[in-house]
Amino acid sequence: MKAFQVNAPLDYAIAEVxxxxxxxxxxxxxxxxAGICGSDMHIIHGDNAFVRFPRITGHEFAGTVEAVGEGVENVDIGARVCIDPVVSCGRCYPCRIGRPNVCSALQVIGVHRDGGFEEWVNVPAANVHLLPEGLGLEAGALVEPYSIAANVLERMQPLRGDRLLIYGAGVIGLTILQMARALGIEDITVIDLIEERLATARELGATRTWHGKEDVEAAARELTGGEGIPLIADAACVPALLPQMLRIASPAGRIGLLGFNPTPSDLVQLEVIKKELTLVGSRLNNRKFPEVxxxxxxxxxxxxALVSHRLAFDDMPGAIDMLDHHPERARKVLIGIGADTGA
Known part of the structure; x- marks a missing residue:
């Protein structure tokens, strides 16, 4: 069968496995x-410490059940499904307190074990979710990024009337925007450096957008009368922006951090303590697929609305090249593996 296999950093191809x-x-x-995610690009570039090569990547995917293994009774052959990539042990401390997404023995499909960029893939039965009637397989492949948004917003504990500021209008920023609107958050500002992405954010319901080269702190002061913004989601994942987020945040504000960048951030403890800020990390999703x-x-x-490109499986190396050299041209790139993309 065909699979997109990463053999080593920057060494990848459609291979027969x-x-x-x-x-x-x-x-x-x-x-x-299957959708191409930024974390897939990190694996290709060798920037993911959890991966052992060779690896078939892909953690955003949907398809149909071809067969079930021994002991599987709750999944029918032929069912249309999407897959939660979080595989946890169920025994460690995080699992015991209901936080399996940070399991001490965590495995992620497409990272620690082979993922969805192949024609057939084995997944734990517990990770399979049936698609509701009327929801297509394309949409099913996009449940996972929305689960990221649902997770970080829950970690930030939004309250009625809270304003939300989202740094970054890439795919995750846009899923946070849509999920926040679905949760009833009405005032949402999105910041980015690429005008095309800001235009998309406005189309998807952002109350306003700010270009990153503006005086963002002055804009936040004017918007809030100096009070600050209660909810800030970091979907830009640039460590150097954290000090600005601390200054923009309102007293009692909550900041949700999503990036895996190992570069240290300057954290001014005075800003955190005087405002009693809450900084929360958010990794993957904690059983958010049913909600999404x-x-x-x-x-x-x-x-x-997130999909900018639909490509055939054999075109995937070209998609990787585009995302490497012209990321501003793409939002979500969806790869048709066992289905016609219409490309």
């Missing part, structure tokens, strides 16, 4: 669509 069989407790999925699927099925999220 042996097709898997449904293992005990697992489900064999025939992949229809429910909102998608109800029409409160528009996943296909």
């Amino acid at each position: 042996e097709a898997p069989r449904a293992a005990s407790g697992e489900v064999l999925v025939k992949v229809a669509f 699927l429910e909102r998608m099925a109800a029409g409160r999220l528009d996943p296909l």
